[in-house]
Amino acid sequence: MKQKITIKTISKELGVSTSTVSKALRDSHEISAETKERIKAYADFFNYKPNNLALQLRNQKTKVIGVILPKIVHHFFSTVIKGIEKGASEKGYHIMVCFSNESYQSEVDNLKVLSNGSVDGLLISVAKETLQNEDFKHLQDLVNEEIPLVMFDRVLDSIDCDKVIVDDIGGGYKATKHLIEQGRKRIAMLSTPAHVNIGVLREKGYTRALKEFNLLESSNLAIEVDDNSDLKEQIFKVIDKDIDAIFAVNEIYAAVAIRAIREKGMKVPEDISVVGFTDGLISEYSSPSITAIVQHGFTMGKQAVELLIDRIENESENLPPATKVISSTLNIRESS
C-alpha cells in the first residue's frame, strides 16, 4: 500500500502544527479563513482521508456492528443480513459478518475477536452445537462486560439481553389451521429433533391448532426427522399412515415431501396438501408452488439492529432487556 498522507505530512509541508491542520479540516472557528483555505486545498489536492482506526481509537467507538451467524447459504439468514445491513447503514453503521458454521468453537473464537474493541455491539444467532452443549459462558461474559448484545432467531432464555424472535408457535398454528380449514383431517408434521428449538415451537403451534379443532386424537402425526438417515424414506413412512396433509418445518422438507407424494402416485394438493415453513425461492418457484409461512427475515434483521443501535447510543438509560416477536404470515400457493 502506498504511504498514506496524514495530518502530520500536511502540517510539515505547510509549516503549521498538527492541531491547526486538524482544526482547519474540521472547520474550527479558531483558525483563520485563509489558513483554512490553504490547508483544505492541500488536503483536497492530495486526497487526504482521515484514518479510521485512529478516529475509532480516539472516539472509543467504531460505528461497526458485529454479526455472528450460524450459516449464510440459507435464504432466511441472507434475508436477515440484508435487513441488518439496511438498518445499520441507515444509521451510519457498518457490519462485520462472521460465521460460526454451527460450531461452538468457531462461535467462541469469533466472539473473542469481535468483542475486543472492533465493534460497538453484537448481533448473534446461536450455533446448533452451542445449543446442544448448553455452554453459554462466552455469551454470559459478553453480558457481564456490558457489551451491547442482541440475540435473534436462535436465542437463549438464560442470557439477559435484547432478543428478536420469530413467532414460531403462531406460525405452526396458522399453517395447521389453514390445512384444517381446507377440510384436512389427518395432518402430519415433519419436525426437527427435540434439541432444535424451532421444531419444538412450531410443533406446539401445530398441536394447539389440532386441539382447538378437536383433531388431536385423529391427527397428531408429528415425526422428528433424523438428518442422518434418508429424508425421503422417512417421508414415505409418514405418507403410508393414510394422511391428507403435511406441515413441514422447513422449505426443503416440504419440497422433498411433494416429490415423495408424487412418487407414491398421489397428487398435490388433490390427495395431500403441503404447507412449508420459511418462504424462500424453493416455495416460490417449484411446481406446484408451495404454500408457506413467511418468516420476514428482513424485518427481523432490521429490528434487531435497530434495537442494538438504540442500546449503543442510549447506554445511560439502562432499560431492561426487551424481546420482540416478529409475527409470521401465511403465503397461500398451489400446494394447498
Added chain:
Amino acid sequence: MKQKITIKTISKELGVSTSTVSKALRDSHEISAETKERIKAYADFFNYKPNNLALQLRNQKTKVIGVILPKIVHHFFSTVIKGIEKGASEKGYHIMVCFSNESYQSEVDNLKVLSNGSVDGLLISVAKETLQNEDFKHLQDLVNEEIPLVMFDRVLDSIDCDKVIVDDIGGGYKATKHLIEQGRKRIAMLSTPAHVNIGVLREKGYTRALKEFNLLESSNLAIEVDDNSDLKEQIFKVIDKDIDAIFAVNEIYAAVAIRAIREKGMKVPEDISVVGFTDGLISEYSSPSITAIVQHGFTMGKQAVELLIDRIENESENLPPATKVISSTLNIRESS
C-alpha cells in the same frame, strides 16, 4: 459498555510500568519469571484482552478484508461469501461485508469508508449501475493508492488488478452441447439484456456450440429477457417457435420456463428439455429437478480471497495482476 481493563490499569494496580506489563504478557525474556507470573495472574483474573484498534493502529494492519457485493439474497453470492469467509478465516483474517444493492452511489460510499484504514484489502463485485454508468474512477483511485484489490464475478477490463471470474463462455457451451447431444435441434436461449455481461458471455458459448454442430441456421433462438415485462409471457412466445430445448441464463428463468411449458400442455423433458445456469436450491428441489451449470461460487470466493491475502502479505514482490478463471461444470438432473 463497562470500562475495559487496559494495560495502564494493570500497570497502576501492580505498580509497574506499562512497558513491563506489555512485555510480561508477551512473555518477553526481559521480564523476570515472578513478575510475569504476577502480571499474568492479574490479567487472567480480570479477563484482560488487548484492544484491537490499538493493535491495528500500531501494526498498520487490521487483518480484516472488506467485501463489497451487489446483493446478498442470492444463492450464488451467498455461496461466494461462504468461500471468502472460509479462505479468510483459514489465514486469520476477518471479513467486513457491505452491499451496494446494485447502486453506484452505495458502492462509492462503501468503498470510501472501507479504504480509510479499516481493511487491509478489498474484494469487489461491481454493481449493475456502475457497469452501466461506466464511471470507474472510484476503483481506479483504489488501484492508484495501491490498496490491494481483487475483483470477482463482475469485473472490469479497464481496471488493472487481480480478477477471478466464472467461465461463462465455457458454461454456455457445455450446457448447449449437452442439449445437442441429447438430440435436440431447436434450442432456445433465455438471455439477459446486452449490458449485463454474463448474458453476453453465456450466449457466446451457446452460439459456439451451435456453430460446432452446424445448428446455427436452424437453432440460434436467443432472446433477451426484459425484466420489466412479464417473464412468463415472453417465454410463451419462445415456446411457440416450435423448440425442443431451452437454455436459461439463470435458475429462475429455468424454473419459470418449466412452469410455462407445462401450462402449454407439454412435458419436461419429453417435449422440451430445460437447462439452467447457477445450480442453487431451486434446481435441486424443484420437480423435475433442473439440469444446471454449477458455478462453484464457493471456489470463486475462496480463490479470490487467497489471491488478495497473497497480495497483502507479499506486497514487495509486485507481481503483475493475474486473472483466474473458475471453470463451470454441468450437473445433469431430470429436466434434460
Added chain:
DNA sequence: ATAACATACGAAACCGATTTCGTGTTAACA
C-alpha cells in the same frame, strides 16, 4: 497608556497498545 479581550495558533495530553533505548542493580571476572 494600560487593562481587557478577541484572534490565531502551538504544545501537549489522550486513546491503548508495542518497542527501542537507556539505566540502576547485582553478579562475575580479572
Added chain:
DNA sequence: TGTTAACACGAAATCGGTTTCGTATGTTAT
C-alpha cells in the same frame, strides 16, 4: 577493587488523529 556483563525494568517514541489549554499578537475600551 575496578570493569564488565547480565538482568530487570522504566521512559519515551510511535501509530494518526482530536481536544484542552496556554500564549503571543493585535485590537478595543477606559
